[in-house]
Amino acid sequence: MKRVFADDHYLAQWPTNLSFAKGLAKSPVTSVSWFAAEAYCEWKGKSLPTTDQWEYAASESGKDAEKMKEKILAWYERPTKAKIPPVGSGSVNRFGIHDLFGLVWEWTLDFNGLIQSAEARESGSKDTNQFCGSGSLGALDPTDYASFMRYSFRNSLKANFTVASLGFRCAREAP
Amino acid sequence: MRYPNSWNQVKRLSALIAFILAGASNAPAGDNDQKNLDEQIKGEERAVLTDAPNVPPAITRKNATKVIVHLEVKEVEGEISSGVRYVFWTFGGKVPGKFIRIREGDLVEFHLDNHPSSKMPHNIDLHAVTGPGGGAASSFTAPGHSSVFSFKALNPGLYIYHCATAPVAMHVANGMYGLILVEPKGGLPKVDYEYYVVQGDFYTKGKNGDKGLQPFSMVKAIDERPDYVVFNGSTSSLLEDRALPVKAGETVRLFIGNGGPNMTSSFHVIGEIFDRVWPEGNTNTVTENVATTMIPAGSAAIVDFKVNVPGNYVLVDHSLTRAFNKGALGMIKASGEENKLVYSGKISDEVFLPEGSGIRVADQKSAKAPVATSKVERVAAGRAVYAANCAACHQSNGEGIPHAFPPLAKADFLNADKLRAIKVVTGGLTGKVTVNGQEFNGVMPAWSLSDEDIANVLSYVYASWGNSGKEVTAQEVKANRVKVGAKGQVVE
Ligand SMILES: [Cu+2]
Numbered sequence: 001m002k003r004v005f006a007d008d009h010y011l012a013q014w015p016t017n018l019s020f021a022k023g024l025a026k027s028p029v030t031s032v033s034w035f036a037a038e039a040y041c042e043w044k045g046k047s048l049p050t051t052d053q054w055e056y057a058a059s060e061s062g063k064d065a066e067k068m069k070e071k072i073l074a075w076y077e078r079p080t081k082a083k084i085p086p087v088g089s090g091s092v093n094r095f096g097i098h099d100l101f102g103l104v105w106e107w108t109l110d111f112n113g114l115i116q117s118a119e120a121r122e123s124g125s126k127d128t129n130q131f132c133g134s135g136s137l138g139a140l141d142p143t144d145y146a147s148f149m150r151y152s153f154r155n156s157l158k159a160n161f162t163v164a165s166l167g168f169r170c171a172r173e174a175p
Numbered sequence: 176m177r178y179p180n181s182w183n184q185v186k187r188l189s190a191l192i193a194f195i196l197a198g199a200s201n202a203p204a205g206d207n208d209q210k211n212l213d214e215q216i217k218g219e220e221r222a223v224l225t226d227a228p229n230v231p232p233a234i235t236r237k238n239a240t241k242v243i244v245h246l247e248v249k250e251v252e253g254e255i256s257s258g259v260r261y262v263f264w265t266f267g268g269k270v271p272g273k274f275i276r277i278r279e280g281d282l283v284e285f286h287l288d289n290h291p292s293s294k295m296p297h298n299i300d301l302h303a304v305t306g307p308g309g310g311a312a313s314s315f316t317a318p319g320h321s322s323v324f325s326f327k328a329l330n331p332g333l334y335i336y337h338c339a340t341a342p343v344a345m346h347v348a349n350g351m352y353g354l355i356l357v358e359p360k361g362g363l364p365k366v367d368y369e370y371y372v373v374q375g376d377f378y379t380k381g382k383n384g385d386k387g388l389q390p391f392s393m394v395k396a397i398d399e400r401p402d403y404v405v406f407n408g409s410t411s412s413l414l415e416d417r418a419l420p421v422k423a424g425e426t427v428r429l430f431i432g433n434g435g436p437n438m439t440s441s442f443h444v445i446g447e448i449f450d451r452v453w454p455e456g457n458t459n460t461v462t463e464n465v466a467t468t469m470i471p472a473g474s475a476a477i478v479d480f481k482v483n484v485p486g487n488y489v490l491v492d493h494s495l496t497r498a499f500n501k502g503a504l505g506m507i508k509a510s511g512e513e514n515k516l517v518y519s520g521k522i523s524d525e526v527f528l529p530e531g532s533g534i535r536v537a538d539q540k541s542a543k544a545p546v547a548t549s550k551v552e553r554v555a556a557g558r559a560v561y562a563a564n565c566a567a568c569h570q571s572n573g574e575g576i577p578h579a580f581p582p583l584a585k586a587d588f589l590n591a592d593k594l595r596a597i598k599v600v601t602g603g604l605t606g607k608v609t610v611n612g613q614e615f616n617g618v619m620p621a622w623s624l625s626d627e628d629i630a631n632v633l634s635y636v637y638a639s640w641g642n643s644g645k646e647v648t649a650q651e652v653k654a655n656r657v658k659v660g661a662k663g664q665v666v667e
Contacts, residue, residue, distance in 0.1 A: 009291060009319050070380075074390040077262050077349065079250035079292045080318070105294075145393050148342040149295065156296030156317040156340075163318045164291050 006033035009162045024084035028167040034159035037107045041170035047048065048109040049171035055147075058100045059091065072101045072146040080165040104167035111126050111154040181377040208305075208329040211473040214239045214280035221245075222283075224273035227407045228419055230430060231276040231367040234358050239280030247288045248297045248316070248338075248351075252388070255377060255403055257408040258501060258559040261389040263408065264295065264338070264349040265365060270408030271434060272336070272353025279331040279360050284323065285310065291319035297346065298322075302334035302473070303355045311339040330569045331359035333456030335432050342420050344436045348378055350408055352434030354475055355627075359458045364451075366479055367425035373432040374440045374470070374492060374503060375408065376401035383501060386559070404497035406490060406505045410561075413490065413505030415571050423485040423511030428477060435472030441493035442476065443467040444507065446486070453477040467493050482509045546627060548644045550634065558637025560628050565636075573640040579617060581610035583638030593633075593645050594655050600629055602657025637649035 012031045014020045032040075034048075037175050049057070060068045071091075090102035100106075141147070157163075192602035219241040249268050255261040266272025277283060287299055296317045300309040313324040337343075338351035352373065376395040379389035383403060395402065400552050406413050413419060421427050433440045443466060452465045456475040468580040482488065491498035498504050517565045545587045549552040562571065565583075569575050573584035583589055589596055603621035607614060622629065626649040633647040 008321075070390075070393075073393060074380075076294060077250075077264075077345075077391055078294060079252075079262065080294050141394070143397060145342040145345050149345075151353070152341045153296055153317075156315055156320075157316075159318065161317050165294055165318065 004160060005035040006160050007162055009164070010036075012162070023083065023107065027084045028087050028099075030084060030167045031162040031164055032107075032166075033162050034107050034157070037102075037168035038109070041168070044170055046081055046170035046172040048107055048168060050110050051108040051113070053171060054100075054108050055096050055150075057095060057129065058093070068101075069141065069146055070073060071142065073149075075102050076149045083166075084167075099161065105150075105153055105163065105165050107166065107168040108154065111157055111159075181320060184292070199213070199372065209612070211239075211280040211329045216241050216282050217295065219243065219649075222275060224267065224275060225371070226267065226269045226273060227271050227371040227373065227637045228413065230274055230371045233362055233365075234276060234278045235362070236278060239278065239282065241282045242277050243284045244275060245286045245288060246275075247290060248293060250293050250295065254409060255379075255405065256384070257388075257562045258386040259331060259379070259384070262349065262381065262388075262390075264297070264346060264351050266336070266338075266351060266353050270350035270352075270375065271371070271432065272351070274353065274371045274430070275336075275355040276358065277328055277355070278358045279328055281328045281357075282325060283328060284325045285314070286321060286323050287314045287316050288321040289316040289318050293318035295560075296340055296345075297338050297351065298340050299336055300339040301326075301336040301355055303328060303330070303332070303336070303357050305329055308339065308597040309336075315340065328357045330359045331458045333430055333432075333453070333458070333477055334356075335434065335473050335475055336471070337434065344396060345391060345393070347434060347436040348376070348391060350375060350434070352432070354430055354432045356430060363428075363477070364479070366428040366445070366583070367648070368417050368419075368421050369428045369430065371430050372406050372413070372490065372505060373434050374404065374406055375434040376436065376437075376438045377403040377405065379403065384563075396436070401438065401497075401501060402477045403502050404438055404492060405502040408503030410504070415506075415566065418487070418506035418508040421482050421507055422511050423482050423509045426479060426481045427507065428479045429490075430475065430477055431470060432475040433470040433472050437472060438492075438494075438497070439472055440470040440503075441467050442470050442478075443491055443493040444480070445489040445491060446534070447480050447482070447488055449480050451477075451479040482507070483515060485509045494599060507618075546649075547631060550638075553631045553634040553646065554638045555635075556628075557631035557633070560624065560632040561635050564622065564624070565632065573636070575610075577613070578615070580606065580617045581613070583636050583642075585612050585642065589636065590643045593637075594651070595635055597629065597647065597652050597655045598657050600624075600633065601652070601655075621657070626650075 010029050010033060011017060013024065013098035038048050084103055087103070088098055092098050093100060182583045185603070186293040215238070217238045217240055222242050222244045222245070224244070224246070225231050245269070246266050246580070247266070248266060250262060250264050251268060252260055252262050263270050287297070289297055296315060298315040299310045300311040302309060304310045306326065310324055310326065314322045316322045333354060333356050335354050336353055338346035341347050351374065354371065354373065378392045378400070379385070379402045380392045381389050403410065411417065428433065431442055449465045449468065450463060452462050452468050454462060454468060454476055455471070456477060458477070468476050468478060486509055488507040488509065490507065492503035547556050569583045570580070570581040573582060575582035581588070588608065600622050605617070607616045629652045630647045637643055637645045639648065
């Protein structure tokens with residue numbers, strides 16, 4: 001991969017760009033850049049979900065919301081394990097969506113609030129206003145640390161970055 | 176506890192000289208900044224960074240230089256208290272982060288490296304940096320990445336640094352803080368020992384003492400209800416064989432910080448008076464003869480004192496339930512010759528036991544302790560009970576202290592009779608007792624530990640230090656325990 005499209009950790013857990021360890025067959029793909037993730041989704045006729053779509057899908061309601069928040073926080077605070085558990089092994093939420101929490105971070109289409117210039121953005125211009133700029137409800141609640149963590153994680157990225165705990169899922173309009 | 180305060184004299188003298196040089200006019204604020212900004216940079220070096228309680232060597236350079244600092248952020252699981260695990264987020268692998276020592280006027284090239292296994296992005300806000308965010312904006316770093324920024328050290332002093340990534344309070348609550356000393360030109364006065372200590376408050380899902388991996392509790396953090404308040408990231412980091420060693424008659428300096436995130440520290444060393452304190456890390460203003468100094472969260476102080484008499488000096492946050500119930504305890508161990516004039520030592524001792532004081536409520540909560548299913552498990556669990564409740568007197572090696580606390584290692588009294596040992600621990604022991612030929616005449620309180628905990632601790636003691644290896648079960652404890660009434664009196 002060209003350096004502009006992915007950094008040096010690209011698929012670091014794979015021995016070569018085209019092969020992976022057997023034990024990883026069921027685990028989510030991580031250490032991929034935004035470019036690679038979005039290209040994959042487009043190839044499948046889909047695209048990365050926007051941050052708003054992702055956050056909506058992940059939003060919890062009802063009496064289990066508090067417990068869920070605790071679980072999410074406990075997962076976020078632990079360092080990344082070498083082997084990520086298989087896809088589908090995490091929890092299912094009220095929309096029937098699997099593994100939003102508990103396996104990996106996920107790329108979103110507009111991960112840093114600026115779709116157009118994602119790759120050109122300077123680190124010096126990062127601004128916490130972007131946390132709120134995407135219009136998410138969750139991030140505005142100062143007692144919801146998990147949302148803050150998600151937003152600051154996304155905010156630390158550039159489109160060519162790859163991270164051992166960062167994977168993706170694709171989305172498409174419902175028919 | 177005073178010794179010639181040459182530093183003060185030097186300072187007064189240099190202030191006088193500066194006064195004369197300045198043509199008798201008061202220098203406007205920021206003047207010193209300009210001087211430091213203008214100071215020419217000569218050469219380049221890589222900063223020596225140390226883990227607490229160690230401090231890098233004093234700077235002897237007479238010029239400003241370019242200092243390269245590499246600080247690696249790592250998220251690591253560690254022990255906050257005996258048997259209690261916690262995921263710490265660290266600057267350099269430990270809590271507190273590495274001590275950074277530079278000189279006023281230095282140009283610092285700062286590399287913040289975030290380890291690839293990190294789950295979180297992190298950054299650093301050094302209170303020694305002037306500029307928006309103290310470096311935070313330019314050091315925001317994703318896992319597996321590295322950021323570089325530079326700053327000129329304009330203001331001398333001792334400063335905290337910390338992570339400032341949202342949610343900031345959580346990053347700090349997980350241990351992301353440390354100290355940076357910007358040494359004034361000419362340095363600090365010489366002392367014999369320098370040590371590095373940082374206080375922090377921790378919030379866990381379980382209560383104080385609940386074993387196992389404890390996640391961070393956001394609710395308790397927001398309510399400012401810490402389960403642990405500790406020095407250097409754990410309840411035992413400065414105790415027993417990790418106590419800070421010094422020699423009586425010599426001078427000690429503590430660089431003491433408070434990472435918070437929430438609690439202000441009333442820092443005190445029991446049995447000492449600080450000869451000099453630079454409050455809030457301000458190296459321009461020294462005060463003298465202070466017993467307890469206030470250290471705000473996100474701040475630091477430098478304290479110097481001479482240890483006149485050998486013995487143990489206990490570091491505490493003098494908000495005392497933090498010290499005695501939450502872990503804010505440390506120790507300085509001074510070896511050397513007694514000085515009976517300064518301190519007589521104990522002149523006489525008689526047992527004083529008012530009604531109700533005979534029972535000691537154990538430090539360890541036993542309600543949730545898992546039940547041991549094998550002798551191996553018993554012994555392992557007993558080790559933690561011992562460390563928390565018994566080691567203070569009988570010592571972690573079981574040797575006890577001559578004339579005060581009898582040995583449990585190779586102890587004939589203990590090995591002779593298992594049921595008697597159960598009675599001793601559940602009912603306490605006073606009066607003369609002979610252990611390994613030595614006579615003791617002290618008081619051991621009765622322990623309000625559960626059957627399970629007592630079985631575990633005795634099995635551990637029997638399995639250790641050349642003892643007979645007997646196992647004690649919870650049933651045996653139940654059947655043989657001495658019943659102690661609410662007022663501490665023996666009922667049976
Ligand atoms: Cu951090």
